[in-house]
Amino acid sequence: MAKENKEKKVEQITDMEVDFTQWFTDVCTKADLVDYSGVKGLFILRPYGYAIWESIQSYLDGRFKELGHENVSMPMLIPESLLQKEKDHVEGFAPECAWVTVGGSEPLPERLCIRPTSETLFCDHWSHVVHSWRDLPMKYNQWCSVLRWEKTTRPFLRGREFLWQEGHTIHATEEEAREETLQMLDVYADCCEKLLAMPVIKGDKTNKEKFAGAENTYTIECMMHDRKALQSGTSHYFGDGFTRAFNIGFADKTNKISYPFQTSWGMSTRIIGGLIMTHGDNNGLVLPPRMAPIQVIVLPIAAHKPGVTEKAEEIVNRLKAAGIRAKGDFTDNSPGWKFANWEMKGVPLRIEIGPKDMENNQCVAVRRDNREKTFLSLDELEARIPQLLEDVQQGLFDKAKKNLDEHCYPAFSLEEAKTLQEEHGGFIKTMWCGDLECEMKMKEEACMTSRCIPFAQEQLSDVCPICGKPAKCMIYWGVAY
Amino acid sequence: MAKENKEKKVEQITDMEVDFTQWFTDVCTKADLVDYSGVKGLFILRPYGYAIWESIQSYLDGRFKELGHENVSMPMLIPESLLQKEKDHVEGFAPECAWVTVGGSEPLPERLCIRPTSETLFCDHWSHVVHSWRDLPMKYNQWCSVLRWEKTTRPFLRGREFLWQEGHTIHATEEEAREETLQMLDVYADCCEKLLAMPVIKGDKTNKEKFAGAENTYTIECMMHDRKALQSGTSHYFGDGFTRAFNIGFADKTNKISYPFQTSWGMSTRIIGGLIMTHGDNNGLVLPPRMAPIQVIVLPIAAHKPGVTEKAEEIVNRLKAAGIRAKGDFTDNSPGWKFANWEMKGVPLRIEIGPKDMENNQCVAVRRDNREKTFLSLDELEARIPQLLEDVQQGLFDKAKKNLDEHCYPAFSLEEAKTLQEEHGGFIKTMWCGDLECEMKMKEEACMTSRCIPFAQEQLSDVCPICGKPAKCMIYWGVAY
Numbered sequence: 001m002a003k004e005n006k007e008k009k010v011e012q013i014t015d016m017e018v019d020f021t022q023w024f025t026d027v028c029t030k031a032d033l034v035d036y037s038g039v040k041g042l043f044i045l046r047p048y049g050y051a052i053w054e055s056i057q058s059y060l061d062g063r064f065k066e067l068g069h070e071n072v073s074m075p076m077l078i079p080e081s082l083l084q085k086e087k088d089h090v091e092g093f094a095p096e097c098a099w100v101t102v103g104g105s106e107p108l109p110e111r112l113c114i115r116p117t118s119e120t121l122f123c124d125h126w127s128h129v130v131h132s133w134r135d136l137p138m139k140y141n142q143w144c145s146v147l148r149w150e151k152t153t154r155p156f157l158r159g160r161e162f163l164w165q166e167g168h169t170i171h172a173t174e175e176e177a178r179e180e181t182l183q184m185l186d187v188y189a190d191c192c193e194k195l196l197a198m199p200v201i202k203g204d205k206t207n208k209e210k211f212a213g214a215e216n217t218y219t220i221e222c223m224m225h226d227r228k229a230l231q232s233g234t235s236h237y238f239g240d241g242f243t244r245a246f247n248i249g250f251a252d253k254t255n256k257i258s259y260p261f262q263t264s265w266g267m268s269t270r271i272i273g274g275l276i277m278t279h280g281d282n283n284g285l286v287l288p289p290r291m292a293p294i295q296v297i298v299l300p301i302a303a304h305k306p307g308v309t310e311k312a313e314e315i316v317n318r319l320k321a322a323g324i325r326a327k328g329d330f331t332d333n334s335p336g337w338k339f340a341n342w343e344m345k346g347v348p349l350r351i352e353i354g355p356k357d358m359e360n361n362q363c364v365a366v367r368r369d370n371r372e373k374t375f376l377s378l379d380e381l382e383a384r385i386p387q388l389l390e391d392v393q394q395g396l397f398d399k400a401k402k403n404l405d406e407h408c409y410p411a412f413s414l415e416e417a418k419t420l421q422e423e424h425g426g427f428i429k430t431m432w433c434g435d436l437e438c439e440m441k442m443k444e445e446a447c448m449t450s451r452c453i454p455f456a457q458e459q460l461s462d463v464c465p466i467c468g469k470p471a472k473c474m475i476y477w478g479v480a481y
Numbered sequence: 482m483a484k485e486n487k488e489k490k491v492e493q494i495t496d497m498e499v500d501f502t503q504w505f506t507d508v509c510t511k512a513d514l515v516d517y518s519g520v521k522g523l524f525i526l527r528p529y530g531y532a533i534w535e536s537i538q539s540y541l542d543g544r545f546k547e548l549g550h551e552n553v554s555m556p557m558l559i560p561e562s563l564l565q566k567e568k569d570h571v572e573g574f575a576p577e578c579a580w581v582t583v584g585g586s587e588p589l590p591e592r593l594c595i596r597p598t599s600e601t602l603f604c605d606h607w608s609h610v611v612h613s614w615r616d617l618p619m620k621y622n623q624w625c626s627v628l629r630w631e632k633t634t635r636p637f638l639r640g641r642e643f644l645w646q647e648g649h650t651i652h653a654t655e656e657e658a659r660e661e662t663l664q665m666l667d668v669y670a671d672c673c674e675k676l677l678a679m680p681v682i683k684g685d686k687t688n689k690e691k692f693a694g695a696e697n698t699y700t701i702e703c704m705m706h707d708r709k710a711l712q713s714g715t716s717h718y719f720g721d722g723f724t725r726a727f728n729i730g731f732a733d734k735t736n737k738i739s740y741p742f743q744t745s746w747g748m749s750t751r752i753i754g755g756l757i758m759t760h761g762d763n764n765g766l767v768l769p770p771r772m773a774p775i776q777v778i779v780l781p782i783a784a785h786k787p788g789v790t791e792k793a794e795e796i797v798n799r800l801k802a803a804g805i806r807a808k809g810d811f812t813d814n815s816p817g818w819k820f821a822n823w824e825m826k827g828v829p830l831r832i833e834i835g836p837k838d839m840e841n842n843q844c845v846a847v848r849r850d851n852r853e854k855t856f857l858s859l860d861e862l863e864a865r866i867p868q869l870l871e872d873v874q875q876g877l878f879d880k881a882k883k884n885l886d887e888h889c890y891p892a893f894s895l896e897e898a899k900t901l902q903e904e905h906g907g908f909i910k911t912m913w914c915g916d917l918e919c920e921m922k923m924k925e926e927a928c929m930t931s932r933c934i935p936f937a938q939e940q941l942s943d944v945c946p947i948c949g950k951p952a953k954c955m956i957y958w959g960v961a962y
Contacts, residue, residue: 035606038563039593042556044606047621050552071531075523075642076557076595076626077579082519095585098558100595102580103641104630112520114557114581114595125516125525134812140528144626145557149585160584161556331615 013344015282020226027276028155031285031344041153041160045269048345051293052272053163057143059195059291060165060267063187069139069167074121076144077112082120086245089119092212096148098160114147119213119238119264122168123246126260130170132251136260137176139169156273157230157481164268170243170260172252177261181237184265185218188233196271197288197397198222198278199404200232201427201476203452208439211264215239221451221476223404224277227425229451229478232274235265273481278400279369285346286368288396289389296326296385297342301335301354312353315363315381322382324389343368348392349385351376369395408476410458413465417477418446427451427478431471433464441466448477494825496763501707508757509636512766512825522634522641526750529826532774533753534644538624540676540772541646541748544668550620550648555602557625558593563601567726570600573693577629579641595628600694600719600745603649604727607741611651613732617741618652620661637754638711638962645749651724651741653733658742662718665746666699669714677752678769678878679703679759680885681713682908682957684933689920692745696720702932702957704885705758708906710932710959713755716746754962759881760850766827767849769877770870777807777866778823782816782835793834796844796862803863805870824849829873830866832857850876889957891939894946898958899927908932908959912952914945922947929958 013030016023028034033049045053061071077100084090097113115121126138145163153159167184171177185202192198200220210217214236222232240259242248249257279286289295296319300312312328319326329338335352342350352364365374365385369392376384407426411417417428428448432438442448453473464471494511497504509515514530526534542552558581565571578594596602607619626644634640648665652658666683673679681701691698695717703713721740723729730738760767770776777800781793793809800807810819816833823831827849834844846855846866850873857865888907892898898909909929913919923929934954945952 035609037556037602038560038605039556039558042558044556044602045554046610047551047553050554053554054552070528071535072528073526073531073534073626073644075518075520075525076628077520077523077642079519097585098581098593099583100579101582102592104577104579104632111583112579121518121525124519128516129527145554147557151585161558163554 013282013284016225016280023280023282024273024277025155027280027284031346033272033285034155039160041150041158043155043159043161045163048293049272052275052287052291053269055291055293056191056195056267056271057165059191060187061143063190064141064167067139067183067187069141069169072140072142073144074115074118074125074142076115078115078120080111080113082124083113085120085123086213086242089213089242093117093148096150098147098149115144116146116148117264117266118142118146118166119168119242120246123242123248126170126243126248127246130248130250130260133172133253136250137169137171137180139167139180141165141167154273156269156276159269162268162270164266167263167265169263170248171263172250172258172260174239174261177263178237181216181218181235181263181265184263185220185233185235188235188265188267189220191267192220192222192232192271193397195288195291196275196278197393197400198232198274199397199401201404201452201454203454203476205234205452206439206450206475208436209450211236213238213241215241219452221427221478222274222278223407223427224274224481225280225403226277227403227407229427229480230270230274230277231451231480232271233265233267236263238262238264279396280346283340284344286396287346287348289348289393292346292348293325294327294345294347295324295389296349296351297347298326298328298351298353299335299338299342300328300330301352301357303330305355307358308353308355311358315351315353315378318381319385322386324385349388367392367395369399410460411465412461414442414445417442417448417465421446421448421477421479425479427476429458429460429474429476430465431460431463432473432475433467433469434472435464435467435469438464438466442477446477447479449480451476451478451480494763494765497706497761504761504763505754505758506636508761508765512827514753514766515636520641522631522639524636524640524642526644529774530753533756533768533772534750536772536774537672537676537748537752538646540672541668542624544671545622545646545648548620548664548668550622550650553621553623554625555596555599555606555623557596559596559601561592561594563605564594566601566604567694567723570694570723574598574629577631579628579630596625597627597629598745598747599623599627599647600649600723601727604723604729607651607724607729608727611729611731611741614653614734616731618650618657618661620648620650622646622648635754637750637757640750643749643751645747648744648746650744651729652744653731653739653741655720655742658744659718662697662699662716662744662746665744666701666714666716669716669746669748670701672748673701673703673713673752674878676769676772677756677759678771678874678881679713679755680878680882682885682933682935684935684957686715686933687920687931687956689917690931692717694719694722696722700933702908702959703755703759704881704888704908705755705962706761706884707758708884708888710908710961711751711755711758712932712961713752714746714748717744719743719745760877761827764821765825767877768827768829770829770874773827773829774806775808775826775828776805776870777830777832778828779807779809779832779834780816780819780823781809781811782833782838784811786836788839789834789836792839796832796834796859799862800866803867805866830869848873848876850880891941892946893942895923895926898923898929898946902927902929902958902960906960908957910939910941910955910957911946912941912944913954913956914948914950915953916945916948916950919945919947923958927958928960930961932957932959932961
């Protein structure tokens with residue numbers, strides 16, 4: 001019964017050219033990444049989906065700690081009065097909070113919201129423990145889930161609950177805090193480019209798009225296979241707005257009371273949605289080897305023939321001993337079913353070993369990304385397979401980079417921007433005067449939001465193509481998830 | 482200012498003989514483990530407290546995965562109707578749920594409770610994905626926090642929110658599920674005894690004390706320094722009660738519909754409370770070396786003298802290179818302050834190095850548990866320090882085991898049990914007829930709850946000392962946290 005179900009499911013994936021949204025949902029469910037729960041927008045991460053998150057976690061957590069950050073755990077509930085302490089922040093988040101009003105059998109004297117983000121909690125804590133310049137910086141991170149009561153929801157891309165990490169730091173000087181903000185953006189960019197093979201554009205969010213309460217929000221923007229944008233990680237500089245509102249005064253070296261400068265930065269399971277939409281194809285998920293929970297799947301062919309299963313097991317064990325995340329599929333499913341299943345799950349490399357291969361002291365390695373077959377001598381597995389995995393990693397990055405580079409179009413009028421977006425999708429780059437009005441006009445007339453003011457600026461012209469006034473910077477526009 | 486504060490805080494710890502409860506709270510706050518949040522019973526785990534949890538997590542997560550369990554993530558919210566599907570379960574948990582009634586600005590059509598535990602969520606998910614015997618077993622775990630709206634709360638010991646792991650598994654046969662239940666109890670016992678140096682008594686909970694909805698609850702019980710009991714980890718066998726209620730039918734090998742047998746098991750940050758109350762002393766926390774976030778603190782003495790700081794740094798680096806979690810304290814606090822601070826934090830070994838030591842090519846190692854001083858030649862650090870750390874580990878276990886062994890008293894009447902408890906505390910062991918009535922009587926008259934029916938049974942007599950009827954088993958009684 002399950003077998004039958006599974007065979008069906010491999011066949012049932014929708015082509016991305018037919019319906020990209022349905023393709024995405026199919027991959028999420030049929031690669032066993034998620035299941036739907038009884039509450040809209042709250043998704044179950046199944047073992048394979050969670051293993052992908054653990055792989056990202058492990059990379060980020062290591063980087064955070066190397067850079068001197070410490071993990072902590074904050075409460076999941078925020079009293080309404082605490083959320084209200086910073087004006088811009090509460091305006092941004094209150095409309096999408098979920099509220100606890102009853103504890104045990106008693107109505108609560110004050111509503112508590114499930115954290116949508118934890119700036120207020122960190123600041124409240126810091127107001128208890130920060131006294132002197134000696135206590136700074138405090139560089140904290142937490143791994144948790146947060147809730148935002150969104151109207152439309154999709155697995156990974158928009159959940160009412162999602163897993164993330166949120167870094168929160170305070171520093172004695174503005175300079176140090178600004179440095180931290182940019183450093184953490186770089187960590188996210190590294191995570192995307194080096195681990196996930198997802199090229200990014202780094203930049204500054206406009207005032208309209210920045211985080212509620214922040215002075216600056218920096219972002220990494222990725223381009224998906226359908227040429228839409230995915231904001232993949234953000235890092236915020238807060239100045240001392242919150243620390244004054246929460247009265248986190250500290251005695252500086254001259255014994256004068258100062259207020260620390262603050263940052264926060266987050267990356268969430270949303271990035272898994274990005275990973276799927278960057279590398280996936282019509283056979284399912286495609287995972288970059290550096291982060292794949294299973295890097296090599298070993299399949300015995302004609303497994304009933306003498307010695308085949310044993311040889312396949314031997315290969316798995318040799319690869320594991322060489323530090324490769326290898327797994328053998330010794331179930332009684334057919335080879336065809338196994339091919340489809342492990343392709344669906346995006347395992348970067350498939351090794352096939354059958355009686356004929358054994359005679360020739362070889363096996364077949366098939367790349368998931370381009371289906372290229374290589375015959376490998378069994379004597380050189382430990383040497384060749386890591387190289388093949390790195391080739392897949394590089395191949396995925398190059399392909400995604402090509403997609404990004406080929407779909408960034410300069411435009412010199414609103415009309416041109418609109419037409420380019422409609423005809424090609426992708427990112428449209430224009431000059432910009434910096435006014436909200438022009439940003440709104442682009443949204444209303446060309447259905448694009450500003451993605452970022454990239455760090456890598458180009459001087460396309462001198463004027464804003466929307467209003468004709470002098471331009472202040474180049475900006476990217478796009479249709480975003 | 483901070484310096485002054487901290488010096489005060491080291492002095493302000495209450496002696497455990499004077500007020501054990503206050504001593505515990507002092508250690509929690511003054512060793513920088515926790516802070517109080519704005520919501521009663523929701524505690525902040527500060528970096529040092531969270532690092533202790535990470536150390537326990539890392540041990541358990543490794544063991545779970547070795548045994549074939551996979552991590553997943555379930556939603557934090559449970560619809561009221563889902564919680565109600567298993568009768569005993571909802572009766573046990575509904576009275577202490579926190580309820581979300583508003584999402585965004587809208588009242589919700591159905592109340593959602595923040596998970597107090599996730600059996601219902603796992604079962605709901607399994608009802609979607611389990612079809613055949615090929616899908617079994619499913620051996621899942623999740624790391625998360627849960628909420629239980631308790632009246633009285635204390636850091637670690639009783640929080641309305643606490644961090645834990647909850648394992649949930651389903652199996653094709655009762656035998657396999659029962660094996661899993663006991664296996665996971667053994668993992669918890671190993672965690673306590675081998676990692677945390679906390680000796681345990683393993684046993685079965687009585688019907689009265691078992692988990693809501695379980696057929697059997699197995700427990701490990703530890704004895705604290707004040708001779709009270711701490712239930713430190715539990716593993717539950719559910720039979721097929723939930724799987725039938727949630728209709729998780731599967732086609733067995735004969736294609737007949739069967740219902741799987743279920744287990745769940747959990748360990749929480751409560752164990753950190755146990756760790757504090759098992760090993761701590763009047764100078765603060767004492768951590769077992771195998772789990773201590775910092776195993777060795779290196780202090781330069783007369784750090785302004787030439788070469789001292791460099792030598793201390795060299796020692797730190799050598800220890801780190803040898804795989805020891807070492808840290809140097811190069812702040813400008815006084816040596817006395819540093820001694821007190823790192824003792825408060827329970828670092829198992831302190832290394833002091835000053836100009837005179839350097840002349841003699843040695844350093845001083847001071848054990849946290851018994852303050853024993855050893856002079857170590859600088860040539861043999863890598864050889865001697867791991868041994869010293871193991872000595873501390875063993876010393877802590879032996880001391881705790883002695884406390885446990887010396888405070889288990891057999892009793893042959895209710896009166897004797899009561900007197901023994903009042904005079905000595907500890908665990909009172911008696912025979913028991915198995916009736917709830919006698920269990921209630923022990924509670925009402927001797928203020929003790931049943932801790933467990935130990936696996937290691939003794940035949941103290943033939944009759945229940947409470948009612949005089951024939952005894953079925955030996956049972957431990959105690960006053961519990």
